Amino acid sequence: MLRRADLEGEWEDHPTRAIEKLHALARKRDERPRLFALAELCYLHAEDTGSRSHALGAAVYAYLFLAGEAEQPRADPFDSRFRVAVDIYNRGVAGAFLDRHGAFRPEASERKLPIGTLRIDAERASLVVGGMRFSRFQPADEFEVHGLRARTRTTGMGAPLVARAAESARARETRYRYFPPSVALPATAVLHVDGEFEDLRASRAIAARLELYSPTDTRSVDVRGVEVPLEIDHSVPLAVTLAESGFFDFDLGGFLWKDDTGFENGLLMLEPYQPGKVPVVFVHGTASSPAAWAETLNELRSDPVIAARCQIWLFLYGTGAPIALSAADLRAALEEAVTTLDPEHTDDALHDMVMIGHSQGGLLTRMAITSSGEHFWRGLSKVPLAELDLKPVTRDLLKRSHFFEPLPFVTRVVFVATPHRGSFLARGLLGWVTASLVTLPARSIELAEDIAKLSPFLNPDFDLDELPTSVDNMDPEHPFLAALAAAPMSDAVAKHSIIALIDGVDGVPDGSDGVVTYESAHLDGVSEEIVESFHSVQGHPRTIDVLRRILRNHLGR
Numbered sequence: 001m002l003r004r005a006d007l008e009g010e011w012e013d014h015p016t017r018a019i020e021k022l023h024a025l026a027r028k029r030d031e032r033p034r035l036f037a038l039a040e041l042c043y044l045h046a047e048d049t050g051s052r053s054h055a056l057g058a059a060v061y062a063y064l065f066l067a068g069e070a071e072q073p074r075a076d077p078f079d080s081r082f083r084v085a086v087d088i089y090n091r092g093v094a095g096a097f098l099d100r101h102g103a104f105r106p107e108a109s110e111r112k113l114p115i116g117t118l119r120i121d122a123e124r125a126s127l128v129v130g131g132m133r134f135s136r137f138q139p140a141d142e143f144e145v146h147g148l149r150a151r152t153r154t155t156g157m158g159a160p161l162v163a164r165a166a167e168s169a170r171a172r173e174t175r176y177r178y179f180p181p182s183v184a185l186p187a188t189a190v191l192h193v194d195g196e197f198e199d200l201r202a203s204r205a206i207a208a209r210l211e212l213y214s215p216t217d218t219r220s221v222d223v224r225g226v227e228v229p230l231e232i233d234h235s236v237p238l239a240v241t242l243a244e245s246g247f248f249d250f251d252l253g254g255f256l257w258k259d260d261t262g263f264e265n266g267l268l269m270l271e272p273y274q275p276g277k278v279p280v281v282f283v284h285g286t287a288s289s290p291a292a293w294a295e296t297l298n299e300l301r302s303d304p305v306i307a308a309r310c311q312i313w314l315f316l317y318g319t320g321a322p323i324a325l326s327a328a329d330l331r332a333a334l335e336e337a338v339t340t341l342d343p344e345h346t347d348d349a350l351h352d353m354v355m356i357g358h359s360q361g362g363l364l365t366r367m368a369i370t371s372s373g374e375h376f377w378r379g380l381s382k383v384p385l386a387e388l389d390l391k392p393v394t395r396d397l398l399k400r401s402h403f404f405e406p407l408p409f410v411t412r413v414v415f416v417a418t419p420h421r422g423s424f425l426a427r428g429l430l431g432w433v434t435a436s437l438v439t440l441p442a443r444s445i446e447l448a449e450d451i452a453k454l455s456p457f458l459n460p461d462f463d464l465d466e467l468p469t470s471v472d473n474m475d476p477e478h479p480f481l482a483a484l485a486a487a488p489m490s491d492a493v494a495k496h497s498i499i500a501l502i503d504g505v506d507g508v509p510d511g512s513d514g515v516v517t518y519e520s521a522h523l524d525g526v527s528e529e530i531v532e533s534f535h536s537v538q539g540h541p542r543t544i545d546v547l548r549r550i551l552r553n554h555l556g557r
Contacts, residue, residue: 001037015045016114019057023115023200031197032072035065036081042114043088052096057114059092060200060208063193067224070197086157090231093191094139094159097210104137104161106189106210117205120191124211127163127187130272132176134185136164137212140233148235149295149539152302154219156229158188162237163214178269178313178337182244184237185271188213188230190221216271219304234302238294241270247291247316267333270297270312275347277311278354280551283330285359285417285538286470290314292358295539296547303548309349309555313337319360323473323480324376324401326360327367331407332400334368338409351409354554356547358538359516360470362418366484369406369413369493375483376402406490412554414496414547417513417537421485421520422476424512476520494554495526498546500537513537 002008002018005025011018019041026034039061046055062085066074075082099105106125111118127134140160145151153160163185190213195206213221215232222228267281268290280300282293293314300306315333317326334353342350357365377385385398473480489495499521500513509518515535522528531542 001034002041011041015041015048019045019054019114026197030072032065032068032070032075035061035068035070035197036075036085039065039085039088039092043092046092046095052098053112054114055092055095055098056111056118057092059089059096059191060113060118060193062086062089062092063191064197067226068193068196086231089157090159091141093189094141094161096191097189098139102138102142104139104159104189106137106212108210110205113200116200116202118193118208119205120208120210122210124209125189127212127214129185129214129216130274132165132179132272134163134187134214135166137161137187137189140186140236143236143239145235145239147294148239148298149541150235150298152234152298154215154229154232154234154302154304156188156219156231157221157223158190158213158231160231160233160236161187161189161212162233162240163187163212176272178267179272180245180268182241182246183268183270184240186215186232186234186237188215188232190223190230192223215307216274219308234307235298238270238298238301242291242294245291247289266316266329267337268314268316270301270314273341274311275342276349277309278349278352278555279313280310281313281315281334281353281355283315283317283355283357283361283364284319285357285361286319286474288319288358288361290316292536292538296544299544300548300551303552305555306548306551310354310551315361315364317364320469320471322401322468323360323363323470324367325397326470327364328397328401328404330364331368331404334407334409351411352554353407353410354412354414354551355410356414356416357418358416359418359535360474362415363420363474363484365413365415366418366420366489367404369410369490369495370404370484370487371406371490372402372404372487375487376480379479379483406493410493412494412496412550414498414550415521415523415526416498416543417500417516417521417535418497419474419516419520420481420523421517422478422481423474423516423520424476425515495523496546496550497521497523497526497528498537498543499528499530500533500535500540501530502534503532 001022002011005022007018007021010021019038022034022038026038039058042054042058042061045051046058065085066089094104097104097106106122108122109120111120138161140162190211192209192211194208199206213230215230220227220229282290284290284292297312301312315330317329338350355365355368380402472478499518501509501511501518502513503511509530511518513533513535529546531537531540533540537543
């Protein structure tokens with residue numbers, strides 16, 4: 001276009017003048033092709049100089065090339081300029097509202113264009129998700145992501161953003177306590193231009209509307225009568241969340257010295273609660289944290305069906321504590337969340353919960369759908385709990401951890417590399433050394449001291465010298481596993497197993513994943529998928545495909 005207009009030299013020496021001359025020529029003929037050239041040139045000049053005016057001009061020209069009225073027909077998707085124009089528009093919108101601190105500021109204003117003025121209405125330039133207002137934004141394209149296998153992205157129109165909630169928004173309601181400060185959400189900014197190319201004159205201002213969208217609410221937008229998908233970056237908000245969460249420091253600390261990590265056992269939500277969306281609860285394994293699910297979350301949250309109809313919950317817990325105590329915390333956290341979020345029991349989706357547990361997390365998940373009976377108590381005492389003289393706090397803790405029924409709102413579970421019959425590593429030298437390093441939470445120590453006073457009433461097999469750690473519980477010969485095997489799981493819950501094997505995938509399953517044997521992970525009557533992998537299988541592509549299928553089937557019932 002520059003050569004045809006004899007403006008190539010002008011562009012090299014005086015780029016803004018070349019843009020002005022090409023704009024004037026576009027009024028005479030070849031309007032739509034020259035609109036594309038103007039979008040490209042404005043974008044290049046904005047990249048070279050940081051001019052927000054030219055970034056905005058690039059977005060406006062690209063928008064009019066794609067959707068404006070002109071003598072020539074609109075470009076079809078097979079025109080190579082079509083996708084380039086969309087990308088220029090997306091990057092132009094992001095750059096036009098970027099402040100000197102790198103934040104995206106969606107504000108109403110009257111802004112100069114290379115030719116003409118744009119009067120921007122920003123009435124819908126705020127974002128509310130689940131009743132929580134998000135007011136801090138950064139362009140997702142300004143980030144590089146390391147540590148994830150793929151950068152998942154939905155291609156479409158709009159500037160993809162990373163959205164943050166203000167602290168004041170988080171503090172207003174009790175239900176937002178499940179939404180930690182580090183969590184970021186994907187969002188998309190769309191600039192709707194109401195005028196046409198002929199309206200772009202030095203003495204005239206044309207109207208535009210800047211609007212923000214959340215993919216949790218919508219994944220498309222109407223652009224002049226055409227439904228257009230939104231551009232969404234799924235990976236950057238997740239990467240920001242994990243990078244700032246502190247989870248990577250929790251893995252070993254949560255196993256060895258839980259009380260010193262600064263975290264408490266509890267639920268974390270990756271987006272504010274929204275009625276009508278099925279909770280999918282991920283429970284990590286030993287010496288791990290919710291960050292272990294990074295690859296899984298990155299892929300599943302980009303699935304349009306799952307993203308539209310599911311909400312992701314994470315359970316964080318100190319993995320060195322006795323499994324019965326961690327399982328009691330998990331059940332209590334879920335019961336409290338359901339009661340808090342849906343006190344009137346009007347949200348059917350909230351009572352159609354899916355739980356996915358890896359390794360020790362799978363045992364916690366199993367106990368959430370199990371009827372304890374007397375199986376766990378008999379491993380501790382030969383006297384009924386009601387007859388023991390205990391402190392109220394100890395009695396409550398023993399009751400919650402030894403007597404329980406299936407959670408009525410859990411309808412499906414997935415066990416991932418779960419040692420239902422224990423791990424052979426827990427019996428060996430490695431297990432002994434690991435267990436000896438664990439410092440139990442203070443409440444566990446207090447519990448042990450209270451129980452020690454009742455030695456005449458305890459089961460002779462119970463060791464009063466040391467309360468068992470989670471590693472002890474996973475010894476194949478530990479009484480805890482015998483009680484777990486004897487306690488029935490709810491028949492009303494759909495159950496699936498994903499079993500990792502280093503080898504032995506072909507033919508009769510055998511072997512182990514390096515931590516758990518097939519025999520330990522297998523459950524009769526439970527649907528089963530075998531993945532060729534070591535124990536940390538939760539982020540394996542095959543595992544993610546199986547989870548995607550299970551969740552889609554769950555939603556499709």
